[in-house]
Amino acid sequence: MFDFRITHNQKNKKYRTGIFSTPHGKIETPVFMPVGTKASVKTLSPDDLNEIDAEIILSNTYHLFLRPGESVVKKMGGLHKWMNFNKPILTDSGGFQIFSLAEEKSFTKNKDFKTQVKITEEGVKFKSFIDGQTHFLTPEKVIQIEHDLGADIIMAFDECASAQKTKKYYEESMLRTHRWLERCTKEHEKLSKKKSKKSLPQALFGIVQGGLFKDLRIKSAKFINAQNLPGNAIGGLSVGESREKMHEMIETVIPYLDDNKPRYLMGVGTPEDLFECVERGIDMFDCVHPTRMARHGSFWNLNGRHSIKKSEYKLDKTTLQKSCKCYTCKNFSRSYLRHLIFENEILGLRLMTIHNLHFLLELMREIRDSIKKNKFESFKKTFMNKFEHIEKIVEEKYKQKDRKKKPKMKVSGKSVFTLQRLIARPIKFKKK
Numbered sequence: 001m002f003d004f005r006i007t008h009n010q011k012n013k014k015y016r017t018g019i020f021s022t023p024h025g026k027i028e029t030p031v032f033m034p035v036g037t038k039a040s041v042k043t044l045s046p047d048d049l050n051e052i053d054a055e056i057i058l059s060n061t062y063h064l065f066l067r068p069g070e071s072v073v074k075k076m077g078g079l080h081k082w083m084n085f086n087k088p089i090l091t092d093s094g095g096f097q098i099f100s101l102a103e104e105k106s107f108t109k110n111k112d113f114k115t116q117v118k119i120t121e122e123g124v125k126f127k128s129f130i131d132g133q134t135h136f137l138t139p140e141k142v143i144q145i146e147h148d149l150g151a152d153i154i155m156a157f158d159e160c161a162s163a164q165k166t167k168k169y170y171e172e173s174m175l176r177t178h179r180w181l182e183r184c185t186k187e188h189e190k191l192s193k194k195k196s197k198k199s200l201p202q203a204l205f206g207i208v209q210g211g212l213f214k215d216l217r218i219k220s221a222k223f224i225n226a227q228n229l230p231g232n233a234i235g236g237l238s239v240g241e242s243r244e245k246m247h248e249m250i251e252t253v254i255p256y257l258d259d260n261k262p263r264y265l266m267g268v269g270t271p272e273d274l275f276e277c278v279e280r281g282i283d284m285f286d287c288v289h290p291t292r293m294a295r296h297g298s299f300w301n302l303n304g305r306h307s308i309k310k311s312e313y314k315l316d317k318t319t320l321q322k323s324c325k326c327y328t329c330k331n332f333s334r335s336y337l338r339h340l341i342f343e344n345e346i347l348g349l350r351l352m353t354i355h356n357l358h359f360l361l362e363l364m365r366e367i368r369d370s371i372k373k374n375k376f377e378s379f380k381k382t383f384m385n386k387f388e389h390i391e392k393i394v395e396e397k398y399k400q401k402d403r404k405k406k407p408k409m410k411v412s413g414k415s416v417f418t419l420q421r422l423i424a425r426p427i428k429f430k431k432k
Contacts, residue, residue, distance in 0.1 A: 002203045002230045004262050008372045014254060014281035017371050020231075020262050022088045022152040023200040024080060025055075029262060029283040032269055032364045033058045033090060034357050035291065039073070039083050042291050043350040044357075046085045051327065052358040053365075056087060056152075058286045061145050062094025066128050066135075070148040078150030090153040090286075093142050095207075096160040096235070096267070098126050119159060121176065139183040143204075147191045151202065153231070156184040158207045160236050170211040178223050181206045185227060203230035205264060211236060212245055214252045221256035232257045233264040234282075238273075247276060254281040271300065271363055271387060275380045278367055290360050294352035297341040300359045304387050308352070313338045326358035327351075 001023055009016035018029045034041045034049065037060045041049060049057065059079060064070060076082040079089050099117060116127040123138035139157040146154040158177040161170055188204045206224040210216030224232050234253055237246045250265065257263055262283040269287025277285070293299065297308045301321035308320075316334040328337070328351040340348025363383075370379035 001201045004231070004260060006260070010371075010374060013376075015278050015371055015376055016281075016283075017368050018262065018283060020283075022056075022203070024086060024088045024152055027055045027088055028368060030274075030278045030364060030367060031055055031284055032274065032360050033284065033286040034361075035286055035288045036083075037288075038063050038067075039079060041353075041357075042295065043346065043353050046083065048327075048350075048354060049085065049087075052354060052361055054087070054357070054361060056090060057085065058090045058092060059149070059151065060094055060097060061091050061142060061149065061155075062097040064091075064149060065094065065137075065145050066130055070145040074148040074150070078148075080150065088153070089151040091146050091149050091151040091155065092266070093146070093155040093157045094137070095124075095158045098124055098137070099160050099162065100239075119176075121179070124159075139180040140187040143184050143187040143191065147188075147202065150200070152200075153203045153205060154188070155233065156181045156204060156206050158209060158235055160209070160239070161211060163211075163240055165211070167211070167213055167216070170209075170213060171216055174209045174211075174216055174220050177207065177209050178220070181224070181227060185229070205229055205231040205233045207233045207235040207266070208253055208257075209236045212241060212249060214249075217249055217252045218256060221253045225257050229261075231262040231264060231284075233266055233284075235266045237265065238267045238287075243273070243276070247280065250277060250280045250282065269360065271360070272384065274360075274363065274367065275384060278371075279376070279380065290356035291353050294356045295349050297338075297348075297352065299352055299355055302383075302386060308334060308338045308341050310338075320355050321359070324355065324359065324362075326355050328355040328358075 001021070003021045004018055005021075006016050006018045015030075020027045020029060033056050034044075034054050036042075036057045039059050041054075041057060064073060073079060073082055079091075080086060083089075118125040123136055123141070125134065125136045127134055137157070142157040143154070157180050159173045159180075161173045165173070185204060188202070192201065206227050206229050208217065208220045208224050210218075210220040221232075234250065237249055246268075254263065263281060264284035265277055265282045267287055268277060268282075269285045269289050274285060290300070293305070299306055299308060299320050301324070313334040316338075318334055319329040319332070320334060320337070321329055332351060337348060337351060340351070366379065367376065370376045
C-alpha cells in the first residue's frame, strides 16, 4: 500500500522528484504539507485545501490527545472522516510540542519557573498547557493515539532536546529516542496485526536526532535507516540555529538515509529553505510559517515578503501577485485586504492564508517541474536573485527596529523554541 518511486533525478545531484503512494492517494514529491495542528488548517475548509491543491496535510497528536481526545476522533470515524478531508494526512507524534511549550512557558512567564516536563526511560510526564492537568505519554501510548486518529503517516515518539543542553545530554537523548523508536515499531506492528481487513494501513516514520553534532547525527541516521521503515525524518532543526548550520546537518545526514525512501525535514518551509533543502535531497516539508504570516497580515509574492499593513496599499488596486491564480488574487485588491486585516475580519485571515499557501504549493509544483526538465539550478537562481533582495531589506528593517528596543529580559538558550512563533512576526507600520 505504501510505495515510494523516484520519477526523476540527475547524476551527482541530490534533488529528485518522486511519488509516494498511500491509502488516501498519491503524493508528488518534493511536497509541502500545510499544517492543521488541531485537525484544521486555520481559517480554511477542506474545499479551500482542495482548491489550492494541497496533496497532504499535517495534524498534531499532542494537541488532539489533549483536546478533544483520540477516543472522540476514533468514534467519529478517524481524522479523514471527521475532517471531511479525503487526501493523505500525517500526524506528528507531539514530542516537539511537549518540550517546546514547556520551554516557552518557562522563558516567557517566569525565569525561575521549574519545567513541568519530566523525562524518564519509560516516557514523559508533563502538564497540559490548557488546564495544568498532569499526563504521562509513553512511546506505546503515542502509537495507540496515532492509530486511533487514523492518519496515513505516523511519526515515532522522540525527544527534541533544547539548544542549551550539553553534547552528553544530546547523546543520551538521541539513544533514548532510538530505544523509543524500537518500542514504537513493536507497538505499531502489534496494533496493525489486530486491525480488521477493512482498516487501512499506516506508515511509521523514524526521526533522526543528535542536535548540531555531526558524529551524533551520523550515528542517529545510521540507526534510523537500519529500521527499514517506509520513510525517514530529520528532526531537531529549525529551532534557532543558523540556516548554514541547518544545511550542514542535512548534508551530514542525507548520505546515510536510503535513497529509495522519502526524506522528511520537520518544521521547515520558507521559499528559501525549500530551494536549499530540496537541493540537498529533502522530499517532504511542513511549517506553520505561511498560515501564521497570513494571520499577521504578511504575504509572499515573487518579490519577497511584505506586510499588507503598509500605508502605500491603502489605495492600491493591484492584487498581492499579478500572475497568481489563487482565489484571493482573482477577486480582491491589496486595498481591501489591508482594510480586512486592520479590522481583524476573519475573511481577511482566510484570504491571506489562501494566498500564502497557494504561493508555496505553486512554488513546489514549479520546483518539481524544473527538476523534471533538468532546469532546477537555473530556476533556483532566477527565483532567489529577485526574492532574496527583498528579504534582505526586510531583515535589515527588523535589525534596525530591534536595535532601538531595550529588551526587558535576557534571551538564553531556553528561548530557541519561541523563535518559530516569532519568525513570522510582521513589520509594524503605523496606520494612516
